[in-house]
Amino acid sequence: MIAVFKSPNEQELMEKLEVGSHRVNTFIDVDYFDLVKAFGQPSLPKESADGKVQKEWILEHNGNIYTIYDWKTGSEEFTTQELTAWNVGGTNASLSFFVELKSYLPPSASFVFNWDKDDK
Numbered sequence: 001m002i003a004v005f006k007s008p009n010e011q012e013l014m015e016k017l018e019v020g021s022h023r024v025n026t027f028i029d030v031d032y033f034d035l036v037k038a039f040g041q042p043s044l045p046k047e048s049a050d051g052k053v054q055k056e057w058i059l060e061h062n063g064n065i066y067t068i069y070d071w072k073t074g075s076e077e078f079t080t081q082e083l084t085a086w087n088v089g090g091t092n093a094s095l096s097f098f099v100e101l102k103s104y105l106p107p108s109a110s111f112v113f114n115w116d117k118d119d120k
Contacts, residue, residue: 002100004039005058013043013058024093025114028068030105032080035068038104047076054079061097066090085112 007013035042035057043058054076056069067089070079090097098111 001061002039002097002104003060005043005060006040007043010044024066024088024090026088026093026098027112027114028086028088028101028105029084029110029112030086030108031084034106034109035086039068061100062094064090064092064094064097066097 005013032055039057039059042055044053044056047054048056051074052072053069054073056067059066059068068086069089070083071087073079073083098113102109102111
């Protein structure tokens with residue numbers, strides 16, 4: 001099961017991000033509304049302090065933290081209305097996570113994996 005972290009305490013969410021924020025070199029080809037339908041409103045619905053991320057979901061699967069986020073789109077409007085290539089970050093490039101993630105998304109959703117031989 002994939003759990004979505006939500007909290008009114010942004011600091012609590014940022015602590016989760018510190019654990020799982022590196023990229024696992026994967027992209028999801030879906031739109032913002034597909035992600036909202038699957039996971040509800042983003043865990044972090046406002047632009048990041050550095051302006052690099054507009055929307056971000058923080059997920060947990062089998063004890064690992066994952067994130068789905070836009071990267072440097074520069075515009076909330078673009079992110080919510082046009083973006084279809086979402087970054088996936090996490091603590092582990094687990095195939096079981098991506099299989100389960102796919103079950104939450106529409107059949108048309110696809111992934112682009114750019115894993116190195118050292119990624120697992």
